[in-house]
Amino acid sequence: VLLTRQDDSTLTLQKRTEFANGVDADVFISIHINSARNRKLRGFETYYLDMAIDPVAAETAARENASGEAGSMGDLGEMLETIMKNEFQGASSELASSIQDSLVMHVAKSYGNVHDLGVKTAPFFVLVGAGMPAVLVETSFVSNEEEEAWLKSASYRSELAEAIEIGLQSYIDKRRVATDSYR
Numbered sequence: 001v002l003l004t005r006q007d008d009s010t011l012t013l014q015k016r017t018e019f020a021n022g023v024d025a026d027v028f029i030s031i032h033i034n035s036a037r038n039r040k041l042r043g044f045e046t047y048y049l050d051m052a053i054d055p056v057a058a059e060t061a062a063r064e065n066a067s068g069e070a071g072s073m074g075d076l077g078e079m080l081e082t083i084m085k086n087e088f089q090g091a092s093s094e095l096a097s098s099i100q101d102s103l104v105m106h107v108a109k110s111y112g113n114v115h116d117l118g119v120k121t122a123p124f125f126v127l128v129g130a131g132m133p134a135v136l137v138e139t140s141f142v143s144n145e146e147e148e149a150w151l152k153s154a155s156y157r158s159e160l161a162e163a164i165e166i167g168l169q170s171y172i173d174k175r176r177v178a179t180d181s182y183r
Contacts, residue, residue, distance in 0.1 A: 004020070014125070014129070017127070017129045018129075021130065021131045025132055027168065029134075033142050036141060039145065041144060042141050042146065043114060043116060045138045047120050047138070048096045049128065049134060064136075095168070099137055102166045103164065
């Protein structure tokens with residue numbers, strides 16, 4: 001596991017993907033904390049690169065992409081072209097499902113009522129150009145009072161990290177079995 005940053009410094013969305021490509025990573029997992037105007041929203045959602053079908057997913061991607069790091073609108077055509085020929089879309093979908101399932105199952109054991117917001121697609125700039133399966137994980141809503149309190153807890157953050165790790169390992173194991181069955 002390699003981190004794109006070790007502290008609270010800012011690294012552009014493009015630099016994050018370039019880092020993953022530069023170290024020849026097997027997967028790219030971008031971990032985020034969600035926020036919404038509706039303070040009642042809560043839960044986990046995991047995205048992989050494609051056009052957004054869900055308007056809320058489109059809004060989430062637009063908010064992330066508008067952070068000033070995503071590049072110019074001139075990059076939109078290139079982004080759409082990348083989405084259309086993304087060779088890792090199937091594997092990214094599998095990775096997203098494994099991580100999402102693990103988050104819901106493992107965090108619910110310790111924290112009870114967690115909300116599964118599902119696996120979704122959206123055109124997140126941070127996922128464009130990744131030369132490997134890539135997902136963006138929204139791990140809780142800082143705008144929700146209960147989840148904000150959980151996020152302040154080191155044990156909760158550790159639980160999230162462990163659940164993501166278990167989901168990643170599940171994905172790796174499934175891919176290994178699938179690869180072995182073709183031999």
